[in-house]
Protein backbone atom coordinates (compact mmCIF):
# COMPACT_ATOMS: atom_id res chain seq x y z
CA UNK A 1 0.00 0.00 0.00
CA UNK A 2 1.33 3.42 -0.92
CA UNK A 3 1.31 6.26 1.59
CA UNK A 4 1.46 8.79 -1.25
CA UNK A 5 0.83 8.74 -4.99
CA UNK A 6 1.49 11.69 -7.25
CA UNK A 7 -0.15 11.35 -10.68
CA UNK A 8 0.82 13.42 -13.71
CA UNK A 9 1.39 16.66 -11.80
CA UNK A 10 2.07 19.81 -13.77
CA UNK A 11 2.72 23.26 -12.36
CA UNK A 12 3.17 26.24 -14.66
CA UNK A 13 3.72 29.73 -13.30
CA UNK A 14 2.45 32.51 -15.56
CA UNK A 15 5.06 35.29 -15.64
CA UNK A 16 4.30 38.77 -16.91
CA UNK A 17 6.30 39.82 -19.92
CA UNK A 18 7.04 43.43 -20.79
CA UNK A 19 4.30 45.95 -21.51
CA UNK A 20 3.37 44.48 -24.91
CA UNK A 21 4.79 41.01 -24.43
CA UNK A 22 2.52 38.07 -23.82
CA UNK A 23 2.79 36.47 -20.39
CA UNK A 24 5.20 33.54 -20.44
CA UNK A 25 4.68 30.20 -18.76
CA UNK A 26 7.39 28.85 -16.52
CA UNK A 27 6.85 25.10 -16.47
CA UNK A 28 8.33 24.20 -13.10
CA UNK A 29 6.98 20.63 -13.03
CA UNK A 30 5.95 18.60 -16.09
CA UNK A 31 4.00 15.32 -15.90
CA UNK A 32 5.50 14.13 -12.63
CA UNK A 33 4.32 10.86 -11.14
CA UNK A 34 5.70 8.97 -8.18
CA UNK A 35 4.70 6.50 -5.50
CA UNK A 36 5.92 6.42 -1.90
CA UNK A 37 5.33 3.04 -0.23
CA UNK A 38 4.07 3.16 3.35
CA UNK A 39 6.99 3.25 5.76
CA UNK A 40 9.44 3.95 2.94
CA UNK A 41 11.44 6.96 1.82
CA UNK A 42 11.14 8.41 -1.67
CA UNK A 43 14.22 10.50 -2.38
CA UNK A 44 13.79 13.31 -4.87
CA UNK A 45 17.14 14.49 -6.25
CA UNK A 46 18.02 17.19 -8.76
CA UNK A 47 19.95 20.41 -9.15
CA UNK A 48 18.64 23.73 -7.91
CA UNK A 49 15.63 24.88 -9.92
CA UNK A 50 14.57 21.38 -11.01
CA UNK A 51 11.12 21.70 -9.39
CA UNK A 52 11.69 19.80 -6.14
CA UNK A 53 10.24 22.41 -3.78
CA UNK A 54 7.33 23.10 -6.13
CA UNK A 55 6.41 19.41 -5.96
CA UNK A 56 6.85 19.44 -2.17
CA UNK A 57 4.50 22.42 -1.80
CA UNK A 58 1.85 20.72 -3.92
CA UNK A 59 2.10 17.55 -1.80
CA UNK A 60 1.83 19.62 1.39
CA UNK A 61 -1.16 21.57 0.06
CA UNK A 62 0.74 24.89 0.13
CA UNK A 63 0.38 25.19 -3.66
CA UNK A 64 -2.13 23.91 -6.22
CA UNK A 65 -1.07 22.01 -9.34
CA UNK A 66 -2.07 23.22 -12.80
CA UNK A 67 -2.94 19.61 -13.58
CA UNK A 68 -2.84 16.24 -11.85
CA UNK A 69 -3.66 14.58 -8.58
CA UNK A 70 -2.11 13.81 -5.22
CA UNK A 71 -3.42 10.81 -3.28
CA UNK A 72 -2.79 9.69 0.26
CA UNK A 73 -4.33 6.21 0.41
CA UNK A 74 -7.99 6.76 -0.50
CA UNK A 75 -7.87 10.55 -0.03
CA UNK A 76 -7.65 12.37 -3.35
CA UNK A 77 -6.46 15.96 -3.70
CA UNK A 78 -7.18 17.35 -7.12
CA UNK A 79 -9.92 19.45 -8.65
CA UNK A 80 -12.31 18.69 -5.80
CA UNK A 81 -11.12 18.06 -2.29
CA UNK A 82 -13.33 17.58 0.74
CA UNK A 83 -12.86 19.77 3.81
CA UNK A 84 -12.35 16.73 6.01
CA UNK A 85 -9.53 15.52 3.74
CA UNK A 86 -7.97 18.98 3.85
CA UNK A 87 -8.05 18.90 7.67
CA UNK A 88 -6.56 15.41 7.63
CA UNK A 89 -3.67 16.59 5.46
CA UNK A 90 -2.98 19.59 7.73
CA UNK A 91 -2.35 17.14 10.56
CA UNK A 92 -1.03 14.02 8.85
CA UNK A 93 1.44 15.53 6.37
CA UNK A 94 4.11 17.72 7.96
CA UNK A 95 7.22 19.45 6.67
CA UNK A 96 10.83 19.92 7.76
CA UNK A 97 12.56 22.59 5.69
CA UNK A 98 16.15 23.69 5.18
CA UNK A 99 15.76 26.83 7.28
CA UNK A 100 12.71 26.26 9.47
CA UNK A 101 13.38 29.31 11.63
CA UNK A 102 13.33 31.85 8.83
CA UNK A 103 9.59 32.28 9.35
CA UNK A 104 9.48 31.92 13.14
CA UNK A 105 9.56 34.59 15.82
CA UNK A 106 13.13 34.62 17.24
CA UNK A 107 11.61 35.62 20.60
CA UNK A 108 9.65 32.35 20.91
CA UNK A 109 11.24 29.67 23.02
CA UNK A 110 11.72 26.08 21.90
CA UNK A 111 8.76 24.84 23.95
CA UNK A 112 6.34 27.27 22.31
CA UNK A 113 7.77 26.55 18.85
CA UNK A 114 7.28 22.80 19.24
CA UNK A 115 3.81 23.06 20.80
CA UNK A 116 2.36 25.78 18.58
CA UNK A 117 0.70 23.45 16.02
CA UNK A 118 -0.92 21.45 18.85
CA UNK A 119 -2.17 24.59 20.62
CA UNK A 120 -3.77 25.77 17.37
CA UNK A 121 -5.39 22.41 16.67
CA UNK A 122 -6.59 21.58 20.18
CA UNK A 123 -7.20 24.90 21.88
CA UNK A 124 -8.71 23.35 25.03
CA UNK A 125 -5.77 21.06 25.80
CA UNK A 126 -4.59 21.27 29.45
CA UNK A 127 -1.19 22.62 30.38
CA UNK A 128 0.05 19.40 32.01
CA UNK A 129 -0.72 17.38 28.88
CA UNK A 130 1.15 19.90 26.75
CA UNK A 131 4.24 19.79 28.98
CA UNK A 132 4.23 15.98 29.00
CA UNK A 133 4.04 15.89 25.22
CA UNK A 134 6.83 18.49 24.96
CA UNK A 135 9.18 16.55 27.25
CA UNK A 136 8.52 13.32 25.36
CA UNK A 137 9.17 14.99 21.99
CA UNK A 138 12.41 16.64 23.09
CA UNK A 139 13.65 13.30 24.40
CA UNK A 140 12.66 11.65 21.13
CA UNK A 141 14.74 14.09 19.07
CA UNK A 142 17.69 13.85 21.48
CA UNK A 143 17.48 17.26 23.17
CA UNK A 144 17.67 17.80 26.96
CA UNK A 145 14.40 18.97 28.59
CA UNK A 146 16.01 22.31 29.63
CA UNK A 147 16.17 23.27 25.97
CA UNK A 148 12.48 24.14 26.05
CA UNK A 149 13.32 27.54 27.54
CA UNK A 150 15.99 28.40 24.96
CA UNK A 151 15.46 30.62 21.94
CA UNK A 152 16.42 29.63 18.38
CA UNK A 153 19.39 32.04 18.42
CA UNK A 154 20.91 30.08 21.31
CA UNK A 155 20.96 26.79 19.36
CA UNK A 156 23.36 25.27 16.84
CA UNK A 157 22.12 24.44 13.34
CA UNK A 158 21.78 20.75 14.20
CA UNK A 159 19.87 21.51 17.42
CA UNK A 160 17.53 23.83 15.53
CA UNK A 161 16.80 21.09 13.02
CA UNK A 162 16.00 18.72 15.93
CA UNK A 163 13.51 21.31 17.20
CA UNK A 164 11.99 21.55 13.72
CA UNK A 165 11.61 17.76 13.66
CA UNK A 166 9.93 17.78 17.11
CA UNK A 167 7.51 20.47 15.88
CA UNK A 168 6.74 18.40 12.76
CA UNK A 169 5.95 15.38 14.98
CA UNK A 170 3.72 17.09 17.54
CA UNK A 171 0.48 16.37 15.64
CA UNK A 172 1.42 12.68 15.16
CA UNK A 173 1.76 12.83 11.37
CA UNK A 174 1.96 9.86 9.00
CA UNK A 175 4.11 11.48 6.33
CA UNK A 176 7.00 13.94 6.55
CA UNK A 177 8.10 16.06 3.59
CA UNK A 178 11.78 16.79 4.22
CA UNK A 179 12.93 19.56 1.84
CA UNK A 180 16.74 19.83 2.00
CA UNK A 181 16.62 19.07 5.76
CA UNK A 182 20.42 18.86 6.20
CA UNK A 183 21.71 21.10 3.40
CA UNK A 184 22.54 23.97 5.76
CA UNK A 185 24.44 21.72 8.22
CA UNK A 186 28.09 20.68 8.48
CA UNK A 187 28.71 17.23 7.01
CA UNK A 188 29.42 15.66 10.45
CA UNK A 189 26.10 17.01 11.79
CA UNK A 190 24.24 15.94 8.65
CA UNK A 191 24.85 12.27 9.45
CA UNK A 192 23.51 12.70 13.01
CA UNK A 193 20.30 14.33 11.83
CA UNK A 194 19.81 11.76 9.05
CA UNK A 195 20.33 8.92 11.53
CA UNK A 196 17.80 10.52 13.89
CA UNK A 197 15.29 10.69 11.02
CA UNK A 198 15.89 7.00 10.29
CA UNK A 199 15.37 6.04 13.94
CA UNK A 200 12.16 8.07 14.15
CA UNK A 201 10.89 6.48 10.95
CA UNK A 202 11.39 3.00 12.42
CA UNK A 203 9.91 3.90 15.81
CA UNK A 204 6.86 5.77 14.49
CA UNK A 205 6.21 4.01 11.16
CA UNK A 206 6.57 7.26 9.21
CA UNK A 207 6.78 7.62 5.43
CA UNK A 208 9.21 10.22 4.07
CA UNK A 209 9.45 12.28 0.95
CA UNK A 210 13.07 13.41 1.13
CA UNK A 211 14.35 16.18 -1.11
CA UNK A 212 18.02 16.89 -1.65
CA UNK A 213 20.33 18.20 -4.35
CA UNK A 214 22.89 15.72 -2.93
CA UNK A 215 22.62 12.20 -4.31
CA UNK A 216 24.73 10.85 -1.43
CA UNK A 217 22.10 12.02 1.10
CA UNK A 218 19.26 10.57 -0.96
CA UNK A 219 21.08 7.26 -1.53
CA UNK A 220 21.79 6.91 2.22
CA UNK A 221 18.17 7.45 3.22
CA UNK A 222 15.87 6.25 0.46
CA UNK A 223 14.09 3.05 -0.50
CA UNK A 224 13.05 4.68 -3.79
CA UNK A 225 14.68 7.47 -5.80
CA UNK A 226 13.51 9.84 -8.53
CA UNK A 227 15.90 12.05 -10.51
CA UNK A 228 14.44 15.39 -11.64
CA UNK A 229 15.82 17.70 -14.33
CA UNK A 230 13.98 20.85 -15.45
CA UNK A 231 10.79 19.62 -13.80
CA UNK A 232 10.81 16.22 -15.48
CA UNK A 233 11.69 12.80 -14.11
CA UNK A 234 14.74 11.50 -15.94
CA UNK A 235 14.85 8.24 -14.04
CA UNK A 236 13.03 6.52 -11.18
CA UNK A 237 13.37 3.26 -9.36
CA UNK A 238 14.33 1.48 -6.19
CA UNK A 239 17.50 2.64 -4.48
CA UNK A 240 19.37 -0.25 -6.12
CA UNK A 241 17.95 0.56 -9.59
CA UNK A 242 19.35 4.08 -9.34
CA UNK A 243 22.56 3.57 -7.36
CA UNK A 244 23.70 0.25 -8.88
CA UNK A 245 21.97 0.16 -12.28
CA UNK A 246 21.63 3.82 -13.28
CA UNK A 247 20.53 4.03 -16.91
CA UNK A 248 20.21 7.76 -17.55
CA UNK A 249 23.27 9.83 -18.50
CA UNK A 250 22.18 12.54 -16.05
CA UNK A 251 22.00 10.06 -13.17
CA UNK A 252 25.50 8.87 -14.09
CA UNK A 253 26.69 12.48 -14.01
CA UNK A 254 25.11 12.99 -10.57
CA UNK A 255 26.74 9.81 -9.27
CA UNK A 256 30.13 10.95 -10.60
CA UNK A 257 29.63 14.39 -9.06
CA UNK A 258 28.83 12.86 -5.66
CA UNK A 259 32.18 11.00 -5.66
CA UNK A 260 34.68 13.87 -5.84
CA UNK A 261 37.68 11.60 -5.20
CA UNK A 262 36.89 9.15 -7.96
CA UNK A 263 39.69 9.08 -10.57
CA UNK A 264 37.38 9.20 -13.60
CA UNK A 265 35.13 12.13 -12.77
CA UNK A 266 32.75 13.25 -15.46
CA UNK A 267 31.53 16.66 -14.46
CA UNK A 268 28.23 17.86 -15.88
CA UNK A 269 29.30 20.65 -18.17
CA UNK A 270 27.37 23.79 -18.95
CA UNK A 271 24.56 25.65 -17.25
CA UNK A 272 21.06 24.39 -16.55
CA UNK A 273 18.88 25.86 -19.33
CA UNK A 274 16.16 28.34 -18.37
CA UNK A 275 12.85 26.63 -17.61
CA UNK A 276 11.25 29.47 -19.60
CA UNK A 277 12.93 28.13 -22.74
CA UNK A 278 13.64 24.41 -22.22
CA UNK A 279 15.66 22.73 -25.01
CA UNK A 280 13.71 20.98 -27.77
CA UNK A 281 13.77 17.20 -27.90
CA UNK A 282 15.36 15.77 -24.76
CA UNK A 283 15.66 18.64 -22.25
CA UNK A 284 19.05 17.26 -21.14
CA UNK A 285 20.60 17.18 -24.65
CA UNK A 286 22.53 20.47 -24.25
CA UNK A 287 24.59 18.89 -21.45
CA UNK A 288 24.45 15.20 -22.28
CA UNK A 289 27.74 13.52 -23.25
CA UNK A 290 25.76 10.78 -25.02
CA UNK A 291 23.47 13.05 -27.08
CA UNK A 292 22.90 12.10 -30.73
CA UNK A 293 20.80 13.66 -33.50
CA UNK A 294 17.37 12.30 -32.46
CA UNK A 295 17.86 13.72 -28.95
CA UNK A 296 17.79 17.29 -30.33
CA UNK A 297 14.43 16.77 -32.05
CA UNK A 298 12.33 14.14 -30.31
CA UNK A 299 11.48 14.11 -26.62
CA UNK A 300 12.25 10.59 -25.41
CA UNK A 301 9.31 8.63 -24.01
CA UNK A 302 9.49 7.17 -20.53
CA UNK A 303 10.33 3.49 -20.80
CA UNK A 304 10.21 0.68 -18.27
CA UNK A 305 13.46 -1.22 -17.78
CA UNK A 306 11.81 -3.41 -15.13
CA UNK A 307 8.69 -3.40 -12.97
CA UNK A 308 10.31 -0.79 -10.70
CA UNK A 309 12.79 1.02 -12.97
CA UNK A 310 11.79 3.78 -15.44
CA UNK A 311 14.01 5.96 -17.60
CA UNK A 312 13.34 8.86 -19.98
CA UNK A 313 16.12 8.55 -22.58
CA UNK A 314 16.51 7.42 -26.21
CA UNK A 315 19.81 5.71 -25.45
CA UNK A 316 19.79 4.46 -21.86
CA UNK A 317 23.07 3.12 -20.53
CA UNK A 318 22.83 -0.61 -20.05
CA UNK A 319 24.36 -1.98 -16.88
CA UNK A 320 27.69 -3.75 -17.02
CA UNK A 321 27.34 -7.53 -16.84
Ligand SMILES: Nc1ncnc2c1ncn2[C@@H]1O[C@H](COP(=O)(O)OP(=O)(O)O)[C@@H](O)[C@H]1O
Pocket residue numbers: 013026027028046047048049050051052053054055275
Ligand atom coordinates in the same frame (compact mmCIF):
# COMPACT_ATOMS: atom_id res chain seq x y z
N1 LIG B 1 5.99 31.12 -7.21
C1 LIG B 1 6.76 31.02 -8.29
N2 LIG B 1 6.61 31.86 -9.33
C2 LIG B 1 7.36 31.76 -10.45
N3 LIG B 1 8.32 30.81 -10.61
C3 LIG B 1 8.54 29.95 -9.61
C4 LIG B 1 7.77 30.00 -8.39
N4 LIG B 1 8.22 29.00 -7.56
C5 LIG B 1 9.20 28.38 -8.24
N5 LIG B 1 9.40 28.94 -9.46
C6 LIG B 1 10.37 28.49 -10.48
O1 LIG B 1 10.15 27.12 -10.71
C7 LIG B 1 11.37 26.42 -10.93
C8 LIG B 1 11.51 25.32 -9.90
O2 LIG B 1 11.73 25.89 -8.62
P1 LIG B 1 11.83 25.01 -7.30
O3 LIG B 1 10.67 24.08 -7.25
O4 LIG B 1 12.01 25.93 -6.16
O5 LIG B 1 13.17 24.17 -7.57
P2 LIG B 1 14.16 23.41 -6.55
O6 LIG B 1 13.46 23.27 -5.23
O7 LIG B 1 14.44 22.10 -7.23
O8 LIG B 1 15.40 24.26 -6.46
C9 LIG B 1 12.47 27.49 -10.83
O9 LIG B 1 12.78 27.90 -12.14
C10 LIG B 1 11.82 28.59 -10.03
O10 LIG B 1 12.37 29.84 -10.37
Ligand code: SF4
Pocket residue numbers: 248249250282283284285286288289290291292295300312313314315316
Ligand atom coordinates in the same frame (compact mmCIF):
# COMPACT_ATOMS: atom_id res chain seq x y z
S1 SF4 C 1 17.73 11.19 -24.80
FE1 SF4 C 1 19.73 11.66 -25.70
S2 SF4 C 1 20.28 13.67 -24.85
FE2 SF4 C 1 18.64 12.85 -23.60
S3 SF4 C 1 19.65 11.83 -21.93
FE3 SF4 C 1 19.28 10.28 -23.46
S4 SF4 C 1 21.14 10.23 -24.72
FE4 SF4 C 1 21.21 12.15 -23.54
Ligand SMILES: [Mg+2]
Pocket residue numbers: 052053054
Ligand atom coordinates in the same frame (compact mmCIF):
# COMPACT_ATOMS: atom_id res chain seq x y z
MG1 LIG D 1 14.08 23.81 -3.32
